[in-house]
Amino acid sequence: MYAYDEIDRTLIDERVSEFRDQVKRRLSGELTEDEFKMLRLQNGVYLQLHAYMFRVAIPYGTLSSKQLRRLAHVARRYDRGYGHFTTRQNIQFNWIKLADLPDALADLAEVGIHSMQTSGNNTRNVTSDQWAGVAPGEVEDPRIWSEILRQYTTLHPEFSFLPRKFKFAITASEHDRAAIKIHDIGLRLHKNEQGETGFEVLVGGGLGRTPLIAKTIRPFVHGRDLLSYVEAIMRVYNQYGRRDNIYKARIKILVHELGIEKFAEEVEEEWQHIRNSDLKLEAATIEDIRSRFTYPTYAKLPHMPDELRKAAHDPLFERWRKNSVSPHKVQGYSIVTISLKPVGGPPGDATAEQMDALADLADKYSFGEIRVGHEQNLALPHVAKHDLPALWKALDKIGLATPNVNLVSDIIACPGLDYCSLANARSIPIAQELTRRFANHDTADLIGRLHINISGCINACGHHHVGHIGILGVEKNGEEFYQITIGGRADEKAELGTLIGPSVPYNEVADVIEDVVEAYLALRATPDELFIDTVKRLGVEPFRERVYATR
Amino acid sequence: MPLVRGGNISQDDFVQLADDAPLPEKGAVLVSAARFLADPQVLLQRSDRLGVIWPNNRDLDDLVPHLERIAVVALVFPTFRDGRAYSQARLLRERYAFRGELRATGQVLRDQFVFMLRAGFDAFDVKKQTDAEAFGQTVKRYSVFYQPTGDGRLAAPFRRLQLRHSESASL
Numbered sequence: 036m037y038a039y040d041e042i043d044r045t046l047i048d049e050r051v052s053e054f055r056d057q058v059k060r061r062l063s064g065e066l067t068e069d070e071f072k073m074l075r076l077q078n079g080v081y082l083q084l085h086a087y088m089f090r091v092a093i094p095y096g097t098l099s100s101k102q103l104r105r106l107a108h109v110a111r112r113y114d115r116g117y118g119h120f121t122t123r124q125n126i127q128f129n130w131i132k133l134a135d136l137p138d139a140l141a142d143l144a145e146v147g148i149h150s151m152q153t154s155g156n157n158t159r160n161v162t163s164d165q166w167a168g169v170a171p172g173e174v175e176d177p178r179i180w181s182e183i184l185r186q187y188t189t190l191h192p193e194f195s196f197l198p199r200k201f202k203f204a205i206t207a208s209e210h211d212r213a214a215i216k217i218h219d220i221g222l223r224l225h226k227n228e229q230g231e232t233g234f235e236v237l238v239g240g241g242l243g244r245t246p247l248i249a250k251t252i253r254p255f256v257h258g259r260d261l262l263s264y265v266e267a268i269m270r271v272y273n274q275y276g277r278r279d280n281i282y283k284a285r286i287k288i289l290v291h292e293l294g295i296e297k298f299a300e301e302v303e304e305e306w307q308h309i310r311n312s313d314l315k316l317e318a319a320t321i322e323d324i325r326s327r328f329t330y331p332t333y334a335k336l337p338h339m340p341d342e343l344r345k346a347a348h349d350p351l352f353e354r355w356r357k358n359s360v361s362p363h364k365v366q367g368y369s370i371v372t373i374s375l376k377p378v379g380g381p382p383g384d385a386t387a388e389q390m391d392a393l394a395d396l397a398d399k400y401s402f403g404e405i406r407v408g409h410e411q412n413l414a415l416p417h418v419a420k421h422d423l424p425a426l427w428k429a430l431d432k433i434g435l436a437t438p439n440v441n442l443v444s445d446i447i448a449c450p451g452l453d454y455c456s457l458a459n460a461r462s463i464p465i466a467q468e469l470t471r472r473f474a475n476h477d478t479a480d481l482i483g484r485l486h487i488n489i490s491g492c493i494n495a496c497g498h499h500h501v502g503h504i505g506i507l508g509v510e511k512n513g514e515e516f517y518q519i520t521i522g523g524r525a526d527e528k529a530e531l532g533t534l535i536g537p538s539v540p541y542n543e544v545a546d547v548i549e550d551v552v553e554a555y556l557a558l559r560a561t562p563d564e565l566f567i568d569t570v571k572r573l574g575v576e577p578f579r580e581r582v583y584a585t586r
Numbered sequence: 587m588p589l590v591r592g593g594n595i596s597q598d599d600f601v602q603l604a605d606d607a608p609l610p611e612k613g614a615v616l617v618s619a620a621r622f623l624a625d626p627q628v629l630l631q632r633s634d635r636l637g638v639i640w641p642n643n644r645d646l647d648d649l650v651p652h653l654e655r656i657a658v659v660a661l662v663f664p665t666f667r668d669g670r671a672y673s674q675a676r677l678l679r680e681r682y683a684f685r686g687e688l689r690a691t692g693q694v695l696r697d698q699f700v701f702m703l704r705a706g707f708d709a710f711d712v713k714k715q716t717d718a719e720a721f722g723q724t725v726k727r728y729s730v731f732y733q734p735t736g737d738g739r740l741a742a743p744f745r746r747l748q749l750r751h752s753e754s755a756s757l
Contacts, residue, residue: 042730
């Protein structure tokens with residue numbers, strides 16, 4: 036956990052009073068809606084179909100129990116008793132009133148939470164591996180650097196009015212859980228031959244209308260140069276990124292139009308001017324940030340405690356353990372993923388009661404810490420293995436022990452037409468129907484790892500391009516239709532999915548997905564060949580043939 | 587539009603000159619980049635001060651050689667959403683050491699003042715009278731800053747190191 040110091044606290048308090056003044060001026064009519072729009076967006080406030088939506092930042096997906104309780108309080112007091120966790124490790128409240136927003140922000144500021152730059156054409160919440168600091172084999176905790184970047188990008192005087200939004204993601208593990216290749220800037224932390232920390236810098240990834248996988252602009256940027264290098268990239272983008280067309284304004288288009296070599300040259304030239312400026316990170320500065328992160332004092336625990344041995348006789352516990360519990364870097368501890376994808380539920384939603392209960396469980400079993408992953412699930416990062424059986428029972432009581440992590444019903448979906456004014460089609464009911472179709476755990480387990488991603492429009496908030504199965508809602512003659520792609524992935528081998536055939540109407544989507552899954556079961560070489568690997572091996576054609584033969 | 591300079595609403599002593607308007611013999615003038623570049627010498631050799639309005643989609647290269655003899659560079663925000671002039675401002679101040687007046691023009695609204703000050707602007711052609719009047723209050727909104735820029739305000743990383751030093755010194 037990063038603990039705010041006086042400077043961090045002062046800044047968010049000042050931000051709250053600034054926003055209070057802005058809301059007051061809007062309500063009095065002194066500000067036009069057009070002028071206010073950008074100001075509210077920079078504080079995470081969207082106007083959606085039915086109401087204002089309020090998006091709160093959870094930097095690099097780390098929350099304390101105290102913070103989670105405060106989010107529950109906001110859900111209860113200012114909203115309708117629930118919140119929605121997003122693919123940017125944020126949380127959204129969908130029914131908030133404009134006049135209440137300054138108070139909600141002030142309540143959150145008390146526990147070190149803000150909503151700065153969770154929307155608008157600026158640098159968004161810096162995301163990272165939800166297992167940062169606890170994953171076995173990690174090079175080092177990437178959250179130190181995420182926090183350095185969070186501070187650097189917050190209220191940046193030069194980059195708060197960029198051509199378009201701008202997203203960072205950082206990973207420090209070989210297996211990329213942060214989807215860095217679909218970000219404007221992706222950072223892979225690694226060490227050079229001298230053992231010094233630095234980053235492979237990738238640039239120009241993104242989804243939306245023009246999905247592109249990020250390209251490496253520099254294989255190693257030393258940690259001390261991280262901010263100057265980032266500033267060079269952003270300065271080139273701020274000046275030359277397109278502003279004539281909102282759909283061509285992301286940095287990926289600039290990188291694509293210039294070519295990565297030319298873009299890299301521009302950045303290099305700019306960087307040489309500023310790399311020895313005040314942006315150079317002194318070792319003491321990095322240490323100062325590092326020292327504000329606290330880590331649990333782990334006990335010396337056995338690898339296989341008696342409690343776990345005993346509980347192994349319970350098939351329901353075992354099913355959950357095998358699905359939701361992952362290895363921790365410290366012996367005797369585990370990382371527990373908490374699925375927010377119950378059968379028939381909207382992906383990523385949690386009620387205020389669940390949040391409060393989970394905060395208590397985090398205090399009891401996870402050193403008061405909770406993580407949010409971009410898959411719209413939560414995690415308890417430091418659970419002693421001997422506590423797993425008790426934790427499982429407690430989670431089950433509050434409806435948070437669905438054993439479907441990474442399985443076919445662990446669906447990522449945007450809010451879609453049920454909430455969003457941009458959407459062409461509904462996402463949530465499609466996800467709900469699919470979780471019902473694949474509700475049988477044994478079937479889901481037999482299918483194995485399979486990521487379904489659903490977006491209700493081309494803006495791709497549900498990351499459909501990089502779902503193993505991607506579902507994109509489009510509008511055709513006033514009706515909801517869905518395009519289906521397969522073979523996408525967001526990890527270190529990131530790839531965009533390929534369309535398998537013509538789009539299908541709303542009420543046929545679940546049937547088609549079932550057919551795709553059946554085709555996979557028939558086509559896979561061995562029971563442990565994953566869906567994504569079968570598609571890679573065979574291509575789209577055999578799937579197309581099987582799924583569309585009778586359509 | 588009210589001009590805020592040195593933190594106060596003040597009289598603009600520059601006359602903005604259309605490209606085809608005759609050049610007056612006396613008085614400070616503000617001209618477009620096109621007019622300036624067409625014949626820099628005729629403008630620079632006048633005894634009165636010169637200001638140039640520099641568009642936000644043009645590199646500064648053609649302006650830089652003349653900076654020492656220019657009193658005002660006016661940068662443009664065609665809408666407040668277009669942030670290119672922030673980069674130009676920082677480059678002029680921090681890289682090219684421009685010490686004259688750096689004026690923000692266009693859709694300049696209250697909620698950009700702090701960003702603009704931090705980027706190096708010191709004069710503001712403010713769109714609304716009420717915003718201009720609120721200048722003094724608005725720029726006090728923030729007392730801490732995360733990023734080092736050339737505006738002289740102490741950014742968080744340095745402030746922290748100072749704090750830690752004084753903490754350890756007082757032990």
